[in-house]
Amino acid sequence: MQWTSIVAIYLxxxxxxxxxxxxxxxxxxxxxxxxxxxxxxxxxxxxxxPLRLAFRASLVAAVLTAIYVLNYDYGWIEASDINLFKPPA
Structure with missing residues (x-):
């Protein structure tokens, strides 16, 4: 993933x-x-x-973005894993 994409997702x-x-x-x-x-x-x-709000939002957004990027790189959860409309086996 390009760094510009990571910045856009973070924002x-x-x-x-x-x-x-x-x-x-x-x-x-x-x-x-x-x-x-x-x-x-x-x-x-x-x-x-507002500064306290911005600081807390920055921390939470950094953690969530890091989890998203790691999931993108390692493929822990894919779209097929969350398919809610699978026919029963």
């Missing part, structure tokens, strides 16, 4: 991981006991940390 996996991790660990002003700004949505986060 796709990183974006998916970041979106999946967005709601975890975020608390609202009501949950933290902080005062709200007038007109603020009730669900607005009070402790959003």
């Amino acid at each position: 796709l996996v990183w974006v998916m991981c970041a979106f999946v991790m967005l709601p975890f660990g975020v608390r609202t002003h009501d949950e933290l006991g902080l005062e709200k700004i007038p007109g603020q949505a009730d669900s607005a986060p009070a402790n959003f940390r």
